[in-house]
């Protein structure tokens with residue numbers, strides 16, 4: 001397993017805006033990517049990561065709402081995830097993103113969704129999500145379509161967020 005560089009909007013916007021392609025088969029090479037993604041996410045730390053955030057344009061997501069805390073670690077893997085149904089009821093959550101460091105803002109999304117995906121072993125799964133799980137999986141599936149959480153904000157807020165990340169990257173360099 002390798003900790004890899006996470007792409008950010010200041011330098012890698014064009015890659016992050018790409019639409020990721022479905023995975024044809026869940027094999028050992030894909031599992032190696034998922035292992036790298038999980039380790040990179042834990043190191044960051046974050047609770048969700050899409051493959052495109054490592055520059056890999058495939059429809060793969062890793063998640064651990066417990067941030068990998070030793071006693072409660074609960075890594076999850078979602079290959080080719082699809083939303084089959086979304087509630088009319090909405091839920092507002094203050095989101096952040098490893099590709100948009102240090103920016104947090106409220107995004108409104110369906111409160112509950114039904115998912116279909118392939119798991120780490122390539123087995124087809126269906127599952128309902130609500131609460132933080134629903135927020136996170138919708139945020140990550142957006143990444144697979146080249147959509148960032150700041151794209152859900154007003155244009156003013158979005159531009160301000162990108163400018164802030166650029167400034168931050170300069171200061172860090």
Ligand code: CO
Nearest residue numbers: 096097098099
């Ligand atoms: Co994100």
